[in-house]
Structures are given as structure tokens and as C-alpha cells.
Amino acid sequence: xxxxxxxxxxxxxxxxxxxxxxxxxxxxxxxxxxxxxxxxxxxxxxxxxxxxxxxxxxxxxxxxxxxxxxxxxxxxxxxxxxxxxxxxxxxxxxxxxxxxxxxxxxxxxxxxxxxxxxxxxxxxxxxxxxxxxxxxxxxxxxxxxxxxxxxxxxxxxxxxxxxxxxxxxxxxxxxxxxxxxxxxxxxxxxxxxxxxxxxxxxxxxxxxxxxxxxxxxxxxxxxxxxxxxxxxxxxxxxxxxxxxxxxxxxxxx
Amino acid sequence: xxxxxxxxxxxxxxxxxxxxxxxxxxxxxxxxxxxxxxxxxxxxxxxxxxxxxxxxxxxxxxxxxxxxxxxxxxxxxxxxxxxxxxxxxxxxxxxxxxxxxxxxxxxxxxxxxxxxxxxxxxxxxxxxxxxxxxxxxxxxxxxxxxxxxxxxxxxxxxxxxxxxxxxxxxxxxxxxxxxxxxxxxxxxxxxxxxxxxxxxxxxxxxxxxxxxxxxxxxxxxxxxxxxxxxxxxxxxxxxxxxxxxxxxxxxxx
Numbered sequence: 001x002x003x004x005x006x007x008x009x010x011x012x013x014x015x016x017x018x019x020x021x022x023x024x025x026x027x028x029x030x031x032x033x034x035x036x037x038x039x040x041x042x043x044x045x046x047x048x049x050x051x052x053x054x055x056x057x058x059x060x061x062x063x064x065x066x067x068x069x070x071x072x073x074x075x076x077x078x079x080x081x082x083x084x085x086x087x088x089x090x091x092x093x094x095x096x097x098x099x100x101x102x103x104x105x106x107x108x109x110x111x112x113x114x115x116x117x118x119x120x121x122x123x124x125x126x127x128x129x130x131x132x133x134x135x136x137x138x139x140x141x142x143x144x145x146x147x148x149x150x151x152x153x154x155x156x157x158x159x160x161x162x163x164x165x166x167x168x169x170x171x172x173x174x175x176x177x178x179x180x181x182x183x184x185x186x187x188x189x190x191x192x193x194x195x196x197x198x199x200x201x202x203x204x205x206x207x208x209x210x211x212x213x214x215x216x217x218x219x220x221x222x223x224x225x226x227x228x229x230x231x232x233x234x235x236x237x238x239x240x241x242x243x244x245x246x247x248x249x250x251x252x253x
Numbered sequence: 254x255x256x257x258x259x260x261x262x263x264x265x266x267x268x269x270x271x272x273x274x275x276x277x278x279x280x281x282x283x284x285x286x287x288x289x290x291x292x293x294x295x296x297x298x299x300x301x302x303x304x305x306x307x308x309x310x311x312x313x314x315x316x317x318x319x320x321x322x323x324x325x326x327x328x329x330x331x332x333x334x335x336x337x338x339x340x341x342x343x344x345x346x347x348x349x350x351x352x353x354x355x356x357x358x359x360x361x362x363x364x365x366x367x368x369x370x371x372x373x374x375x376x377x378x379x380x381x382x383x384x385x386x387x388x389x390x391x392x393x394x395x396x397x398x399x400x401x402x403x404x405x406x407x408x409x410x411x412x413x414x415x416x417x418x419x420x421x422x423x424x425x426x427x428x429x430x431x432x433x434x435x436x437x438x439x440x441x442x443x444x445x446x447x448x449x450x451x452x453x454x455x456x457x458x459x460x461x462x463x464x465x466x467x468x469x470x471x472x473x474x475x476x477x478x479x480x481x482x483x484x485x486x487x488x489x490x491x492x493x494x495x496x497x498x499x500x501x502x503x504x505x506x
Contacts, residue, residue, distance in 0.1 A: 011465075067475060090467075090475050108447055110465050115454060121446045149443055158437035159444075161479045165488075166430035166444050167451040168466030169495045170423045175460035175502070177419035184411035190402055191412075191419050192456060193374045194361055198420040199452035201368060203445060207428035212264075212363050213421030214343075222320060222343050226414045234498050235418075241494055242422045245487050249428070 005030040008064035009038035011111040017042045019119040025143035052076045089160030092153040103128040119144045125151035215246035258283040261317035262291035264364040270295045272372040278396035305329045342413030345406040356381040372397045378404035468499035
């Protein structure tokens with residue numbers, strides 16, 4: 001049984017607490033939170049602490065807090081040579097205090113508090129200073145997920161940027177689609193099967209093979225009709241830039 | 254049994270031929286194609302024609318050709334008062350020749366030749382000049398799909414623009430994600446669960462509720478780190494514009 005403590009009570013922390021609580025391979029020893037209420041539904045009160053001095057030595061402490069707070073939180077841990085990993089996509093492993101054995105346990109997923117996730121399919125990106133610690137984090141990752149990857153800090157930074165493109169920006173485009181529907185008294189439901197199929201397609205085709213639409217076909221007439229249809233300057237600017245990018249991309253082939 | 258003829262042999266035509274061939278409610282009478290080979294695997298040779306003069310009167314002729322060719326093809330049909338519908342998202346119903354009863358039969362989906370689709374979940378957007386023809390197209394739509402909508406030409410234009418945002422542009426962002434992975438020796442597989450979950454989320458949350466990431470949090474430090482990480486000017490420009498759009502959008506609330 002792997003003994004784990006989590007520091008934090010935000011989205012990622014909550015989802016990890018739930019995942020670890022479900023697996024017999026892990027004993028969730030403590031949860032550190034400055035807002036004990038945020039996790040009181042998930043963890044017995046006796047395990048919730050808000051005083052760093054109460055932190056016990058465990059197999060791994062997982063820091064799941066906002067990027068800016070990682071360094072400070074890791075400095076406050078009153079332990080030494082303890083394996084401490086953060087869950088951030090964008091902070092280097094060296095962002096953690098050097099007094100402990102450092103690692104990264106980065107679940108690559110978009111977490112919303114109000115939506116349950118299936119941890120089994122979430123890739124967990126791992127990095128450690130020491131090889132034995134890697135084994136430990138790998139076993140921990142495999143206790144909740146089917147997929148883990150060894151990813152160094154530089155690669156993780158790339159992955160985080162890529163994730164912004166394929167998730168945050170994509171979701172924003174969904175919103176623009178919804179806005180256009182609303183403006184034209186159309187039910188956003190009409191677009192949902194298309195959205196699902198677009199995501200589903202890249203499981204069997206590369207994005208390059210899957211690309212369709214007026215920009216791909218260099219169909220200037222439709223592109224111009226769309227641009228004169230759009231009245232919102234934001235939407236217009238994004239339409240122009242992404243269309244240009246798809247056309248330029250086609251030329252590169 | 255609804256007697257239907259399809260004109261065209263591209264992506265949409267092929268998927269419609271397959272869907273109509275599977276349902277007992279429809280008799281596929283003829284397929285007009287200038288490239289008979291393109292459909293020879295899908296339709297008995299005797300039903301394939303490439304001479305407009307051979308077109309028979311049926312319940313509905315579906316023109317599934319590129320937008321630019323719709324007007325000309327509809328002019329070439331040597332029939333009158335025949336129900337003729339096109340499948341385009343961006344061409345007005347009036348783009349069809351007025352000598353026939355006009356309609357639109359627009360399946361809102363992204364079709365790739367090499368990927369099968371489940372027509373049952375594809376919304377079909379319908380429009381006709383005459384009410385009785387609407388019933389006919391509606392019955393035809395319901396023979397292959399669970400969802401059909403009444404959508405006028407102006408709304409259909411909006412829908413097509415919205416579809417470009419949530420499908421064509423989204424797929425292009427997938428490709429940028431893949432490019433970033435490749436440049437950093439990362440397996441694009443790592444991103445696929447995130448892509449699926451991002452699409453899945455909006456089935457239960459609105460895009461606004463589902464939005465996460467550094468732009469949403471106005472996390473300038475991470476945004477700047479990402480911008481200095483990106484070296485490709487295209488990627489940088491798109492990152493900047495979409496980040497700005499997410500931030501501005503947050504301010505609107």
C-alpha cells in the first residue's frame with residue numbers, strides 16, 4: 001500500500017483525492033488544505049490538516065496547488081529527503097525545494113469541479129530526480145490510470161502548451177460556435193454531434209487527413225461569404241487568422 | 254417507399270448513398286456521376302448514369318456536389334416541378350433552378366471518405382418552398398437519422414460558419430498540438446484523452462462553464478512562458494489572439 005498525502009483542495013487535488021480514495025493500492029494519509037471545507041465531503045475530518053507542522057512522512061507528498069504557490073508550499077514542508085511531487089504542466093521539477101527528493105506527477109486532463117472524470121484513461125506524465133522514486137510514482141500512477149509516460153520538464157512544458165491549443169483554445173471555439181447559434185436563434189445542440197465526431201475522427205485519422213472545410217479547399221467564395229456574414233470583430237479576426245493558417249499549412253505539404 | 258436519386262459522387266454523396274442503401278424506407282433509383290468509378294462499389298452499375306437526359310422523375314433528387322456546381326447542375330436537370338434539394342451548408346435554397354420545387358437537405362457533419370459515420374446521430378437541416386415537400390424531406394431525413402431541424406437559408410449560413418469554428422478550426426488546433434508534440438519528440442497519443450474529454454465536457458457543461466487554462470485564469474506568467482516557448486510565428490500569433498479573446502470574453506461576464 002502506497003502512503004500518500006495531498007496538499008491542496010482545488011480541481012486537481014479534489015479529483016486526485018477521489019481517485020486515490022477508490023483504489024486499495026493507496027492509503028490517503030493526510031490532506032493539507034487552508035480551506036478544510038473544500039474537501040470535507042471527500043476526506044474524514046481527522047485526515048484534514050491546515051498546519052504544515054503536522055505533515056507526516058509518507059511515500060509521496062503530492063502538491064496540487066496553483067503554479068505560483070508551488071515553490072512556497074514546498075519550502076514550508078518541514079520534512080527532509082521526503083519524495084515531493086507537484087502536478088503542474090508548466091512548472092519545472094526544480095521549482096520544488098531541493099531539501100526533498102523531487103518529482104512531477106502531472107495528469108494531462110481538463111478538470112472541472114462539477115464533472116466527474118475517468119482517471120483510468122488520463123495519461124499521467126512522470127519525472128523524478130532519482131530512479132527509485134520514478135518506480136514509486138509509476139506504481140502510484142498505475143494504481144489510478146492505465147497510461148503513464150516519462151516526460152522531462154522541457155517536454156512537459158511543450159505538452160502544456162500543446163494542451164492549451166487542443167483543449168483551452170478548442171473549448172473557446174466551441175463557445176464562439178455557441179455564440180453564433182444564439183445570435184441566430186439556433187439550438188447549440190445541432191452542433192454537438194459535429195463536435196463529437198471532429199474529436200473522434202483523430203483517433204483513426206491524423207489531423208492533417210481529417211481536415212475539411214472551405215480553408216482546406218481554398219474556397220475563397222465561401223470564405224468571403226463567411227467573413228461578410230460575421231459582424232463581431234473578434235470572430236472575424238479569428239476566422240481570418242485560422243483560415244490563413246490552414247491555407248499556409250496546405251501549401252507546406 | 255421514398256424514391257430518391259442522388260447527383261454527385263464526392264464525400265457527402267457517398268455517405269448518403271450508403272445511408273439510403275441501408276434503409277428499407279428508401280429506394281435509391283439512380284446515382285448521377287461524371288466519374289462512375291467513384292460510386293461503382295456502392296451502387297449497381299445499372300443505376301449509375303452520367304447523362305442528365307436519363308434522369309427519372311422521383312420523390313426527391315438530392316444534389317450533393319460542390320457549392321460552385323449546384324446552380325449549373327440544377328439547371329441541367331431536364332425535369333420540371335420535380336422536388337430537388339441540395340446538401341450545402343452555405344448555398345441558399347434559391348441557388349437552385351426555379352423550374353423545380355426547391356429544398357435543402359443539409360447533414361451537419363464532417364465527412365471523410367475513409368471514415369464511416371453513424372448517420373443516426375447526424376442532425377439534418379431541412380428547408381423547402383412548399384409545406385408538403387417539407388414533410389417528404391422530413392420523412393427522408395428520419396429514415397436515416399434521429400434528428401432533423403427546420404432551418405432557413407439565413408440560419409443555415411450561420412450554422413455553416415459556426416461549424417467552421419467548432420470543426421475545421423478545432424481540427425487545425427489539433428494539428429498544431431500534434432506539431433508541437435512532434436517538435437518535442439512527444440507522442441501525440443498523450444493528448445488524445447484530453448481532446449476527447451474536452452469535446453465530451455460540453456455535453457454536460459456550457460463552453461463557458463467548461464473553460465479552463467491560463468487565459469481563463471488570466472495567469473500572465475504562464476501565458477508569457479508559453480509565448481517565449483513557441484518559436485513558430487504562426488503558432489505564436491494564434492496563441493496570442495485566442496488568449497486575448499478568452500480574456501476579453503471573461504471580462505464581458
